[in-house]
Amino acid sequence: MTSNKSYRKRYWRLVISFFRPNKLKLSALILVLFGVIGLQLYNPFVLRMFIDGATEGRSETYLIYCALVFIGISILQQLLTLIVTYTGEVIGWKATNSLRLQLARHYLSLDTETQNKFTSGEIVERIDGDISILQNFFSHLFIKLLANFLIIIGVLIILFSVNWRIGLSLSCFTLLAFFAIDKIRMLAEPFWKQAREINSRFFGFLSSIFEGKEDIRSNGGSGYFLKKFHYILRSWLPVLRKAQLLGYSMWMTTIFVLAVGTSIVLGIGGIQFLDGALTIGTLFMIFQFLDLLIHPIEKIREQVDDLQKANASISRVLEMLNTSSKIKTGEITNIGPGSLRVEFDRVSFHYDPASPILRSIQFQIDHKKKVGLVGRTGSGKSTIARLLMRLYEPASGMIKINGSDIRLFNLTELRKRIGFVSQDVKLLQSTLRDNITLYDSSISDDQLLRIIEETGLREWYDSLPHGLDTQILSHDFDVSAGEAQLISLLRVFLNDPGIVIFDEASSRLDNNTEKMIERAVHRLLSERTAIIIAHRLSTLEIADEIIVLDEGSIVEYGPRSKLYADHASSFFRNLQNVEMGGK
Structure with missing residues (x-):
C-alpha cells in the first residue's frame, strides 16, 4: 500500500513538473476550454427555443434569430476548439521534449555497469517510444479527458435542473459506467506495461541483430536468430491480446450500462411529455443532452485505453529516472591547471x-x-x-x-x-565539425583549423572532400x-x-x-x-x-x-x- 502511494506521488510529481513550465499557456487553454464547453452546453437550449417557437407559432424573425445564434455558436465553438488543439500540441511537444532530454541526460549520468543493463534498443524505445506515447497524453489526452469530464458534469447538472428524475437516473448509470471502466482499467494496465516491456526487448534484440549482422551471417547464425525473433513475437501476442480484449470488454460494458440508462430516460421523458409536463422542445433538448452525455463517456472509455498505455510508459520512465548511479559526484570543481599527477x-x-x-x-x-x-x-x-x-x-x-x-x-x-x-x-553520422566538437556550437571553425595545424594533420584535412563539412560515415568519406x-x-x-x-x-x-x-x-x-x-x-x-x-x-x-x-x-x-x- 505504501509503495503504491509512493508511486502515485512520483507519478503526479512527474506530470505536474512538466506542466509547470507551461502553466500560463495551460491556464489560458483551460479558460478557452471552459468557453468551448459552455457553448457546447448552450446550443441545445437554442434548439429548444427554435422548436418550441416553431410549435407555438412564433414570428419568422424569432426563428431566424435562433438559427443565426445556433450557427454563430457552432462557428465560434470550432474556432475555440482549434485554439485548444494548437495550444495543446505546443504544450505536449514542449513537455515531452523536456522529458526526453531529462531521460537522456539521466541515462548518460549513470555508471557504466548500470548503463550496460540496458541494450541500445531498449534505451531508444524508452527515450523515444515511451515518450512519443506520452506526447499524446500531454497534448491531447489530458485536455480531452478534462473536457469530457466537465461536459458530463455540466450535462448532469442541467438535466437535474430540467427534471430531477431524469438527472438522478442518468447520474446513477454514469457512475456505474465509470465504476466498470475503472475496474477493467486496473485489470488491463499490468498487461499494457508488460506489452511495452516486451516491445522494448524486441527493439533491443533487433538492435543486437543489426550491430552483429556480419558475424551472424558469417557464422551461420541467421536461423537461430530468426527462431529467437519468432519466440519474442509469440510471447508478445498473448499479452497484447489480453490487454486489447480487456479494452473491448470495457467498451461492451459501458455500451450495455448506457443503453439501459438511455431506455429508462426515454421512458421517463416520453411519459412526462404525454402528461404535458415537458414540451416537445424540452424533450428534444433532453435527447440532445443525452447524446452529449453518451459521447464523452464513450470518448473517456477510448481515452482510458490510451491512458493505460500512457501509464505503462510513465511507469517505465519513472523506473528509468529512479535508477540511480552507483558512482556519486564530488564537490571539488577546481582540479588544477596544466598536467596532473x-x-x-x-x-x-x-x-x-x-x-x-x-x-x-x-x-x-x-x-x-x-x-x-x-x-x-x-x-x-x-x-x-x-x-x-x-x-x-x-x-x-x-x-x-x-x-x-x-x-x-x-x-x-x-x-x-x-x-x-x-x-x-x-x-557520429554527421560532419567532421560535429564529430570533433560533439555539437558544441561555441567552438569556431578557426579554433578547429588551428588545432588541426597544431597536431600536424593539415595534409590529412586537405585530402577531405569538403573540409569541416565532410560527412563522416557516408558515401562522402569512408x-x-x-x-x-x-x-x-x-x-x-x-x-x-x-x-x-x-x-x-x-x-x-x-x-x-x-x-x-x-x-x-x-x-x-x-x-x-x-x-x-x-x-x-x-x-x-x-x-x-x-x-x-x-x-x-x-x-x-x-x-x-x-x-x-x-x-x-x-x-x-x-x-x-x-x-x-x-x-
Missing part, C-alpha cells in the same frame, strides 16, 4: 569477487610523465583507464589526482581534465580505424586535458596514417601526463616508464630503457608477442 594506491577491482580484474596495484605518475601499460589481453590495462575516469569504482584502494581522492572531484570536471583516445572510436583515431585525437586536443589516456588501435594501419597518428600523439602528449596502452614498440618510445601487467597484478615497473635492455624481462618478452594489447 596520478597515483593508484593498492587499487583492486572485480565484476565478480571470485574473478578479480586488478589485484592491489600501486604506482605513481608524476607531472608530464608518460607511462606505457603492457600486458596480454585481460591483464587489466583498459580497466585502469576506466577506473581513472570513474566509469567504475574500485573494490578497494584509492586513486588520487594531485594528492586528492578522485571521488572528491565533480565528475563532469574530472572527465573534462582527462582525455581518452579509445582504440574503438565511436563516430573512415578507417586510423582516421577514426585521428578524429578522436582532435577531440581530446580541443579540451586541453591535464591527463591523456591513449589506447592505440590494435588493427594494422597503413604507413602514412600510422605516421600521422604518431606525430599527433607526440604533440598531444607534450607537456601532459599520459597513460599509453600500446600495441607497437614505436608508440612506447615516448614512454618514460613501463608497467607490465599480468592477470591483474603489476609484474614489472620501471624505466623503459632499463626494461628494454633486459632481455629476460617480461616487458621484452611482451614485445615479441604479436598479440600484445587488449583489456
